[in-house]
Amino acid sequence: MRREAEAIGNLVEVAEIMPRIHALRDEGPVLKGRLRELLGLPLHERHARAAGRPHWTVLSFEAVEAALRNAAVFSNSVQGHDNPAGEKTMGILEMDPPVHRAYRRTIQPRFNMPEAMGWWREHTIDTIIERLIARMGRGDRADLNLDYCARIPVYTITTAIGLDGDEALRFRHAYLNSTSSSRTVTMEQRQANAKIVESTVLGLIARRRQEPKDDLVSFLITMKLLMPGEEPRALTDREIMAHVKLVMVAGGGTSWRQMGIALYALLTHPEQLAAVRADRSLVDDAVEESLRWYPTAPYFYRMVMEDTELYGHAIPKGAVLELGLGPANRDPARWERPDEYDLFRPKKTNLAFGFGTHRCLGMNVARVEINRGINALLDHFPNLRLDPEARAPFMTGGLEQQGVSGLPVLLR
Numbered sequence: 428m429r430r431e432a433e434a435i436g437n438l439v440e441v442a443e444i445m446p447r448i449h450a451l452r453d454e455g456p457v458l459k460g461r462l463r464e465l466l467g468l469p470l471h472e473r474h475a476r477a478a479g480r481p482h483w484t485v486l487s488f489e490a491v492e493a494a495l496r497n498a499a500v501f502s503n504s505v506q507g508h509d510n511p512a513g514e515k516t517m518g519i520l521e522m523d524p525p526v527h528r529a530y531r532r533t534i535q536p537r538f539n540m541p542e543a544m545g546w547w548r549e550h551t552i553d554t555i556i557e558r559l560i561a562r563m564g565r566g567d568r569a570d571l572n573l574d575y576c577a578r579i580p581v582y583t584i585t586t587a588i589g590l591d592g593d594e595a596l597r598f599r600h601a602y603l604n605s606t607s608s609s610r611t612v613t614m615e616q617r618q619a620n621a622k623i624v625e626s627t628v629l630g631l632i633a634r635r636r637q638e639p640k641d642d643l644v645s646f647l648i649t650m651k652l653l654m655p656g657e658e659p660r661a662l663t664d665r666e667i668m669a670h671v672k673l674v675m676v677a678g679g680g681t682s683w684r685q686m687g688i689a690l691y692a693l694l695t696h697p698e699q700l701a702a703v704r705a706d707r708s709l710v711d712d713a714v715e716e717s718l719r720w721y722p723t724a725p726y727f728y729r730m731v732m733e734d735t736e737l738y739g740h741a742i743p744k745g746a747v748l749e750l751g752l753g754p755a756n757r758d759p760a761r762w763e764r765p766d767e768y769d770l771f772r773p774k775k776t777n778l779a780f781g782f783g784t785h786r787c788l789g790m791n792v793a794r795v796e797i798n799r800g801i802n803a804l805l806d807h808f809p810n811l812r813l814d815p816e817a818r819a820p821f822m823t824g825g826l827e828q829q830g831v832s833g834l835p836v837l838l839r
């Protein structure tokens with residue numbers, strides 16, 4: 428993550444950015460310009476469809492929530508890439524209502540909380556956690572960020588989709604190289620890897636159409652798409668593939684980094700870690716507070732679909748909004764001492780998983796992964812603590828993706 432941010436000139440000192448964000452928010456909840464311009468960072472085009480358009484940056488909780496509520500005016504269509512076939516490259520993430528709703532309903536039932544606590548946990552999450560704990564338990568030290576947090580979500584997603592063994596490994600490798608923005612991966616390599624990803628998923632769909640199993644692809648094959656004004660119909664192979672690719676891109680790195688951030692929060696606040704160790708019902712609060720404190724994906728974009736007014740700014744059709752979910756989560760108008768990690772603060776919704784139409788499909792799965800991951804560590808390593816001889820961890824990454832530099836720990 429740090430290398431990727433460096434490669435595109437986007438590395439920021441995460442801890443140093445927040446005071447500057449607070450100062451900008453003091454100027455107004457909505458500001459003209461890109462956040463990068465306002466912060467004096469080099470420009471980087473995250474979404475090709477946003478290029479060359481006027482931008483506004485939104486930084487207060489109230490204003491970000493208001494924009495997320497209004498999907499008719501503030502559209503997610505900015506988030507895809509244009510491809511020759513005119514397909515939705517980012518699946519439901521770039522769709523608007525009512526089409527978005529019709530497609531989301533074909534996958535949503537697998538992602539509600541009972542499914543996350545039941546099917547996902549039993550099918551994948553507990554298995555990988557057990558294996559990783561056993562492997563780490565052979566030593567005295569570990570880097571939890573790489574040896575543990577990184578592995579749980581990627582295994583969870585690929586296994587849930589229906590891939591296993593060597594095929595899952597090949598798929599993960601090809602997937603990472605097809606989406607990498609690193610300069611060391613050439614365009615030809617990216618395209619070759621994208622082909623491997625597509626042929627692997629299409630091959631899997633074909634096998635499951637012949638012989639269904641207990642996995643996400645087999646589930647999607649059974650679902651009916653109810654588009655307004657049309658007859659219900661089954662999803663096509665390419666529609667199933669769009670769901671699968673989005674779930675891979677949205678559900679691997681995010682849960683990894685957020686689990687790292689939650690553990691970083693606890694390990695650097697030993698009195699709160701001790702409280703959680705003594706009362707496991709606090710694990711959920713610890714995770715929610717980590718999401719408020721440092722949401723791993725703190726900025727999302729919207730395309731403005733009609734001339735509108737937002738907090739005193741006349742914003743024309745065709746402009747782009749940069750919504751600061753991270754800054755909204757640190758808004759002092761909503762939280763006292765917003766920069767402190769305090770799992771005991773009064774419970775209030777934060778925006779780490781977004782809000783409204785596109786609210787994270789995988790949030791229940793992510794919560795269960797992180798909750799189970801932390802509980803298992805506390806069960807098996809009662810003395811778990813940061814390794815005092817290793818470099819102290821710190822928050823790092825670019826504006827759009829943040830995580831912890833590492834989590835070197837002593838296990839005994």
Ligand code: HEM
Binds near residue numbers: 786792793
């Ligand atoms: C802690 C980890 C995670 C965080 C912080 C996170 C954050 C988010 C956010 C902020 C959005 C809204 C984007 C927008 O409004 O434009 C989103 C959407 C989404 N997330 Fe997550 N996510 C996480 C984990 C996951 C996981 C584990 C999965 C899948 C297994 C997943 C799948 C999705 C999908 C499919 C969407 C698009 C939903 C839609 O457009 O209707 N996410 N996520």
